[in-house]
Amino acid sequence: xxxxxxxxxxxxxxxxxxxxxxxxxxxxxxxxxxxxxxxxxxxxxxxxxxxxxxxxxxxxxxxxxxxxxxxxxxxxxxxxxxxxxxxxxxxxxxxxxxxxxxxxxxxxxxxxxxxxxxxxxxxxxxxxxxxxxxxxxxxxxxxxxxxxxxxxxxxxxxxxxxxxxxxxxxxxxxxxxxxxxxxxxxxxxxxxx
Amino acid sequence: xxxxxxxxxxxxxxxxxxxxxxxxxxxxxxxxxxxxxxxxxxxxxxxxxxxxxxxxxxxxxxxxxxxxxxxxxxxxxxxxxxxxxxxxxxxxxxxxxxxxxxxxxxxxxxxxxxxxxxxxxxxxxxxxxxxxxxxxxxxxxxxxxxxxxxxxxxxxxxxxxxxxxxxxxxx
Amino acid sequence: xxxxxxxxxxxxxxxxxxxxxxxxxxxxxxxxxxxxxxxxxxxxxxxxxxxxxxxxxxxxxxxxxxxxxxxxxxxxxxxxxxxxxxxxxxxxxxxxxxxxxxxxxxxxxxxxxxxxxxx
Numbered sequence: 474x475x476x477x478x479x480x481x482x483x484x485x486x487x488x489x490x491x492x493x494x495x496x497x498x499x500x501x502x503x504x505x506x507x508x509x510x511x512x513x514x515x516x517x518x519x520x521x522x523x524x525x526x527x528x529x530x531x532x533x534x535x536x537x538x539x540x541x542x543x544x545x546x547x548x549x550x551x552x553x554x555x556x557x558x559x560x561x562x563x564x565x566x567x568x569x570x571x572x573x574x575x576x577x578x579x580x581x582x583x584x585x586x587x588x589x590x591x592x593x594x595x596x597x598x599x600x601x602x603x604x605x606x607x608x609x610x611x612x613x614x615x616x617x618x619x620x621x622x623x624x625x626x627x628x629x630x631x632x633x634x635x636x637x638x639x640x641x642x643x644x645x646x647x648x649x650x651x652x653x654x655x656x657x658x659x660x661x662x663x664x665x666x
Numbered sequence: 667x668x669x670x671x672x673x674x675x676x677x678x679x680x681x682x683x684x685x686x687x688x689x690x691x692x693x694x695x696x697x698x699x700x701x702x703x704x705x706x707x708x709x710x711x712x713x714x715x716x717x718x719x720x721x722x723x724x725x726x727x728x729x730x731x732x733x734x735x736x737x738x739x740x741x742x743x744x745x746x747x748x749x750x751x752x753x754x755x756x757x758x759x760x761x762x763x764x765x766x767x768x769x770x771x772x773x774x775x776x777x778x779x780x781x782x783x784x785x786x787x788x789x790x791x792x793x794x795x796x797x798x799x800x801x802x803x804x805x806x807x808x809x810x811x812x813x814x815x816x817x818x819x820x821x822x823x824x825x826x827x828x829x830x831x832x833x834x835x836x837x
Numbered sequence: 838x839x840x841x842x843x844x845x846x847x848x849x850x851x852x853x854x855x856x857x858x859x860x861x862x863x864x865x866x867x868x869x870x871x872x873x874x875x876x877x878x879x880x881x882x883x884x885x886x887x888x889x890x891x892x893x894x895x896x897x898x899x900x901x902x903x904x905x906x907x908x909x910x911x912x913x914x915x916x917x918x919x920x921x922x923x924x925x926x927x928x929x930x931x932x933x934x935x936x937x938x939x940x941x942x943x944x945x946x947x948x949x950x951x952x953x954x955x956x
Contacts, residue, residue, distance in 0.1 A: 474892050478865045479885035486680055489673040490691075495774035496752030496759070503693040504780050506755040510681075510690040512723035516700070516716055523710040532710075535703045543696035574865040584675065584682040584690055589867025592924060592956050600955075602869055605679040607690055657844070658870070678881075 476564045476571045478589065481578035484560050488583070501550030510607040513620070518613050533619065537646070540623025541630075545641045548624065548631050551579055569632040570595060576628050577601070586621050591660070596633040601625050603659040609652035617653050621661055622646040629663045642666060669749045670735060685734075687727040689754070694780025701777065701792055713794045720798025721805070721812055728806040740765070740807045747803030756796065763834055765808040767815065770800050772830040778823035791822025793830060804834050813837070843955040846948055847872040850930070853944045855937030860929040861956060862887040869926055869956065883929075887920065891927055908942075910935075921945055924956035 490498045490505055498505035517536060524532045551557055552572060561575035570593055577589045586606035593599045601621070608618040626646040634640025643666060650660035675682045682689055704712040728747060737743055744761050751759045756777070761770035772778070777793045797817040804815045816835045821827040847859050851873050858873030860880070866888030868880045894906055909920040917935040919942075921928045928949070930941060 474896070475864045475888075477885065477888055477892075478863075478867055479881060479888075482680065482881075486675055486677070487673075489675075489682060489684075490755070491671065492752040492755045492757075494758075496755065496757040497774055497776055497779070498755035501693075503695060504755070504776050504783070505691050505693055506697060506776050507684065507689045507691050508754055508756075509723040509727055510688045511726075512719055513690065513692075515723055516719035519715045519719060520703075520707065520710070520712055523712070523715060524707065528707070528710065532703075532707060535706065539696055539699035539703060542699055543693050546695050547693040574863070574867075577867070578865070581680050584680055587680055589863055589865065589869065591863070591869045591926070604868075605681070607681065607688065 474564065474566050476561060476574040476578065478574065478578035478581070480564070481561055481575060482582040485556060485579060485582040488556065501547055501554050503547050503550055510610070514608065514611045514617070517608075517617060517619060518611055521613070521615070521617075536619035537623045537626070540620040541627050542623075542641065544624030544627030545630055545638075548576065548627050549637050552576065552631065573599070573628055573632050576631075580624070585624070586618075586659070588621065588659075597665065599625070599629050599663040601661040601663070603652075603661070604657075606652070606659060609659065612653055615654070616648045616651040618648050618651060618659050618661070621659065622648055625661045625663050669731070669746055669753065671753055684754070685727070685731055687730065694776060694783060697777060697795070698781045698784045701781065701794060704794055705792065716794045717798035717801070717817075718813070720795045721802040722798075724799050724802035725806055725812060728802060732806065743807035744803060747799075747807065751796075751799065756799070761800065761803065763804065765810075765836065767833070767835040768804070770817075770832040770834065772796070772823065773828075775823050775830055778830060781824050787826055788824055791819040791825060791830065793819050793822060793824075796830075797832065800832055800834060810836075841951065843870055843952060844872070846952050846955075850944055850948055853937065853940050855932045855934070856930055856941060857933060858931040860884075860887070860931070861923065861952075862927045862929060863956075864888060864891060864925060864927070873931070875931075887927055887929055890920065910938075919945075921949065923949055924953040926956035928952065 490500055492498055565571040581587050586603040588603035591600040591602045626644045629644040630640045634643030644663050645666045646661050646663045648661050650656040652659055672685050704716045748759045748761050757775040758773045762768050800817045801815045818833050821831040823830045858875045860871050861869045862884045863869055866884040868884040894909055911918040917932045919930040
């Protein structure tokens, strides 16, 4: 037995928080927002198109870092949430590997990317494939899935980077394929920094 | 007035839709870091890029809501804009004005409170995203094209002000 | 020379006469990659079913004190499905019948080591 992603996805897919009386969504130890996905794509693309040379490289690193920190903090909150503990943890039989499988099922259910683990070498390397993700909605002529890159590195940090919050930035993630570039799927490779 | 809120998701892609608009959840860390990134890249105009991207992504969502729900008057449209801000978790907004411009304020703010949770207070306002949001609300309410309104953040909760305050002026 | 991709290896397997489609499924039921003609099949449901099958086979194997299984073959009147572990995933071969089963087995044996480096 291992984590069965369809069980997780089906149970969690309709969880959609709304703003409270203050217009805020406090959940998983963070404040959540629920913006049009197009905002993130437009902002990313326009920023990249405005940056040249060395500034563009710095910008790309900063875009990944935004998602890396977000994924690390929110990911930790999600893994420790009641939802994850009650839906995913009872199926965990293979330790961190299974927690990661559960994390990608949640990542899928909540609409970040329909993605999962293609390969995992515990504590060393992980390959993620995504067959649908909002970051592929624009076709700018370059890989643009900075969010998935950052979050994937963060998930591996949580699993193998040491105790929270000291494991941040243990791992890095590169995008090797992208639907936005005409590939069949997005592929993301996480390795040690 | 209370706006209609309908969530749906595609069971093939697991994409989520709010009143038909594809939306995605992110946390205050992501938003605060994106804002900080914009300031670090001020040399390429990043704060305004962030505001414009907000305006351009919010406007279709509002126009679609108005059309589907028969929202006709400018006042009603402003009210919808204010409520939508809360629905998407960005905070509690008040707004009023005319075609020439107006005022908006926030008594709760995802952006300011999120930034404060992450890094504490600061000396200057930084709510670029909401500037774009307000520009979209006013342009949608008064039937103007994008970039018709200049939105200035006069005071920010992040600096210790009790409310964030914005002025809106028709260009 | 560019490194070989999993897509290329799957295409090579697909060249064996009689194979209609190939699906690589993670142990959690995630459909990692497909090749060939799957028609209108719901891949998520297929992936979930394969994962359940794998879990069932493993439970049975453990109960009967068998070592890890090499191949699981399902034969129906109009289809043959063969499941083989590949790395941490499962390679699922779909064929309309078992006429070329020998060739399929041979091809899988040859390509599994190459595929295992991807999954």
